[in-house]
Amino acid sequence: MSITIIKAGLFTTVQDAGRKGFQHLGINPSGAMDALAMQIANVLIQNKSDEAVIEFFYPAPTIHFNTAAFIALSGADFGATINDIPVPTNHPIFVPENAVLSFTKKISGHIAYLAIQGGLELNEWMNSYSTNTRAGAGGIEGRILIKGDQLYLKAAATQENKESPLQVLPWMADTKGLYQTQSLRYLPGNEFGLLNMVSQQFMTNAQFTLNADSDRMGYRLKGPELKCKKTIELISSGVTNGTIQLLPNGQCIVLLADHQTTGGYPRIGHIIQSDIPTLVQQSPGSTIRLIPVNMETAEKINNRHSQYLQQLKNACTLQLNAYHRH
Amino acid sequence: MLKKTIPHIYALGDQAITIEWSTTISKEVNNQVMHSFQFLRLNPIEGITDMIPAYSSLTLIYNPSIIRKQAMGGSPFEWLKQKLARLAEAPTEITEKTEPLIVPVCYDLSLAPDLIEATQLTGCTIEEIIALHTNEIYTVYMLGFIPGFAYMASVNKKIQMPRKANPRKSVAAGSVGIAGEQTGIYPLDAPGGWQLIGQTPLKIFDITEEEPCLFKPGNRVKFEAISLEQFHQFNAA
Numbered sequence: 001m002s003i004t005i006i007k008a009g010l011f012t013t014v015q016d017a018g019r020k021g022f023q024h025l026g027i028n029p030s031g032a033m034d035a036l037a038m039q040i041a042n043v044l045i046q047n048k049s050d051e052a053v054i055e056f057f058y059p060a061p062t063i064h065f066n067t068a069a070f071i072a073l074s075g076a077d078f079g080a081t082i083n084d085i086p087v088p089t090n091h092p093i094f095v096p097e098n099a100v101l102s103f104t105k106k107i108s109g110h111i112a113y114l115a116i117q118g119g120l121e122l123n124e125w126m127n128s129y130s131t132n133t134r135a136g137a138g139g140i141e142g143r144i145l146i147k148g149d150q151l152y153l154k155a156a157a158t159q160e161n162k163e164s165p166l167q168v169l170p171w172m173a174d175t176k177g178l179y180q181t182q183s184l185r186y187l188p189g190n191e192f193g194l195l196n197m198v199s200q201q202f203m204t205n206a207q208f209t210l211n212a213d214s215d216r217m218g219y220r221l222k223g224p225e226l227k228c229k230k231t232i233e234l235i236s237s238g239v240t241n242g243t244i245q246l247l248p249n250g251q252c253i254v255l256l257a258d259h260q261t262t263g264g265y266p267r268i269g270h271i272i273q274s275d276i277p278t279l280v281q282q283s284p285g286s287t288i289r290l291i292p293v294n295m296e297t298a299e300k301i302n303n304r305h306s307q308y309l310q311q312l313k314n315a316c317t318l319q320l321n322a323y324h325r326h
Numbered sequence: 327m328l329k330k331t332i333p334h335i336y337a338l339g340d341q342a343i344t345i346e347w348s349t350t351i352s353k354e355v356n357n358q359v360m361h362s363f364q365f366l367r368l369n370p371i372e373g374i375t376d377m378i379p380a381y382s383s384l385t386l387i388y389n390p391s392i393i394r395k396q397a398m399g400g401s402p403f404e405w406l407k408q409k410l411a412r413l414a415e416a417p418t419e420i421t422e423k424t425e426p427l428i429v430p431v432c433y434d435l436s437l438a439p440d441l442i443e444a445t446q447l448t449g450c451t452i453e454e455i456i457a458l459h460t461n462e463i464y465t466v467y468m469l470g471f472i473p474g475f476a477y478m479a480s481v482n483k484k485i486q487m488p489r490k491a492n493p494r495k496s497v498a499a500g501s502v503g504i505a506g507e508q509t510g511i512y513p514l515d516a517p518g519g520w521q522l523i524g525q526t527p528l529k530i531f532d533i534t535e536e537e538p539c540l541f542k543p544g545n546r547v548k549f550e551a552i553s554l555e556q557f558h559q560f561n562a563a
Contacts, residue, residue, distance in 0.1 A: 023376040023387070024363070025539040026469035026476075026513075125533060134514070135473045137533040190336045190344070235351060236470060236477070238378035238385025240342040261378050262470030270339030273390075295403050298340040299390065306391050 002066045003116070005149040006100065009061035011216070014120060014139035014151075015257075017050035019128035023261045029241070030130035030138065033111050033216060033257045036277040036309070037075030040173045041115035043313045044072035044092045046320055051119040052129035054145070056112055060103035061145065063114070068097045068164065069153065070117035074173070076109025076281060082166055090175060092320065094167040109281040118155025134258065171319045177308055180278040183289035184271055186244060187298055191234070191266035195246075199226040203268070205291055208252070212284040216258040218245075219279065221288055225250030228266065236264040242271035256280060272298040274305045333358075333414040335407050338385055343406050345414045346383040351479065351507070355382045356467050360544040362414055371409065372396065379543045380468045381477070386410075426463050426546040429511070429526055431502050432557035433459075437525035440490070444504070444521055447487040455523060456551050458482040464509060466545040474513035474531035476541035481507050493519030500525045502549070513539070527552075527560035 005012070015038065018031025032038035032055055039049040054061075060078045073080055073089045080087050082099050089112070095101070101114070122129050122139065131139030140149055183205070195203065208221035226246055239245065243255045245265040254271055255263075271279055272293065282288060293301075334346045345362065348355040363379040366386070373392030378385040390402040397405035433456045435441055444455055464478035481504055489505045494517060497503075501512045503520025512518060513531030530540045541547070552560070 020375040020387075023378045024469060024543055025474060026471060027473045027539070029376070126538070132473070134516075135531070135533060135538075136514075137538075142533070187337060187339055190338070190346075235349060235381045235383075236468065237346070237380040237383040238338060238342070238344055240338055240385070240387060242339050260471055262380055262468060267338070270337075270342075273339065273341050295337060295340065295401065299394075299401055299403065302340055302390055303394065 002150050002152045004064045007062035008146045010057045012056040012061045012145040013131040015055045016052040016129045030132045033280040034277045037113045041072045041074035041113045043316045045117040054114040058106040062102040065099045069095045074113050076112040077107040079104035090173045092169040094164040110283045121152035121154045183291040184275045185293040186269040189267035189269045194228045196227050196229045208288045210286045218253040218255045221252040234264050236262045239263040244269040274301045342387045344385045348382040351381045426548040430552045431524040431549045433524040434554040440521040458485045460549045464547045474539040478509050489519040
């Protein structure tokens with residue numbers, strides 16, 4: 001009842017919804033970069049939506065299934081194959097024993113998720129399975145997965161699944177309404193007013209390029225040098241997922257899952273939570289457009305997304321129940 | 327009782343809110359931060375998933391779906407802002423002083439790569455730096471940067487020094503540093519720019535412990551000088 005990592009991939013980790021409740025100790029939350037894709041992969045196979053999943057970038061890992069399993073892939077499309085047969089993202093899939101899951105090319109998106117029904121058998125650290133590579137804790141020994149790692153599954157595939165050949169179930173989670181195709185929206189931050197007029201003007205309809213040195217801590221935006229009216233020494237205070245910090249060189253970084261808990265750079269804005277999945281799925285070199293919105297709009301979008309996600313969860317459950325009855 | 331300060335409450339995006347009492351560092355302001363932090367730990371608001379107390383502010387991370395229910399479908403931010411305004415303006419009781427945590431520090435030059443430079447920066451002798459650093463009782467104003475890193479203040483004016491112009495790529499875990507009026511200990515091997523004047527044999531961050539961080543916000547801390555021999559004995563024990 002396990003899977004084995006045959007090839008590690010670039011940065012493959014175990015993640016869940018993140019480590020909550022310890023930021024006052026400087027323990028950063030970690031968790032899935034694209035929390036939406038993590039939830040969708042889970043609900044497709046009737047896991048708890050925050051069950052631990054495997055998160056990976058391209059080059060992606062190659063994974064051997066030592067047992068039959070029920071899985072789903074979501075987030076980026078890396079041209080998945082099982083025993084060399086192409087399989088889609090956002091569908092539930094029965095995987096036979098001794099199958100090999102591998103990925104052939106980067107088709108769309110930047111970060112992919114693999115959920116396995118029942119979840120992974122791991123030790124929690126501070127109430128979460130998320131890997132915190134800085135602390136060296138969570139996931140598998142607090143590190144990225146390497147060749148030869150064996151991950152045990154909490155539950156065996158049911159008897160009928162065991163007999164099943166490779167099978168892609170015919171329904172998919174339609175995630176289109178949850179990812180943004182146009183400009184990403186941000187709420188101006190407490191220090192937005194420190195920007196000079198030219199920089200403020202730029203931020204009304206900003207265009208950046210995503211830098212190559214972007215990682216789980218943050219995505220760096222390359223753009224014109226933004227300037228403040230005057231230099232102000234700020235006292236360190238809280239920052240969060242999506243915070244756009246202005247660095248001393250005039251460039252911006254958007255803080256993401258592995259961000260520090262506090263910072264002293266001007267917080268010129270915050271990407272709205274609903275648009276973070278879209279941001280993290282961009283690859284270095286992509287154009288990132290930002291437009292400001294107010295709190296009312298941000299909360300409206302957030303509410304709509306929550307409802308959409310709930311409907312998606314219900315639909316997946318209904319489909320799977322109907323399939324089992326059939 | 328301290329006088330009321332009307333705090334500035336602002337959104338940190340659409341899932342976090344910050345109460346800021348001041349834009350300066352002071353013991354009084356930090357007392358208000360700690361008071362609200364402790365109050366919310368004892369009287370939690372459903373839907374608040376994390377709290378980040380800092381020098382002069384307290385940030386709360388929240389789940390808007392849960393807060394929206396309490397707000398009867400209204401704006402989660404506006405609901406929280408109102409609730410927190412009442413809390414934040416409450417007068418602060420001066421908290422009872424607890425015994426300080428004693429932290430052994432070895433100031434031997436082999437463990438203190440910036441101690442010689444510190445004598446040049448401050449005009450103090452090594453002995454004076456050690457005496458001034460161990461004489462003070464510090465307060466943990468906040469944690470941040472990396473897991474378990476405690477920002478402590480205030481360092482005696484005579485031994486305050488700026489950060490290094492070129493931060494080190496790696497500072498050993500346990501290293502004790504000074505940056506301006508702050509002092510702190512690196513819990514993990516990490517890049518860092520503080521002036522390193524000693525090292526503690528204590529584990530500041532230990533993932534095998536149920537409480538992995540030695541320091542908590544609001545702790546009082548006193549350093550005690552130990553010899554190189556004691557430092558190594560500590561590790562051997």
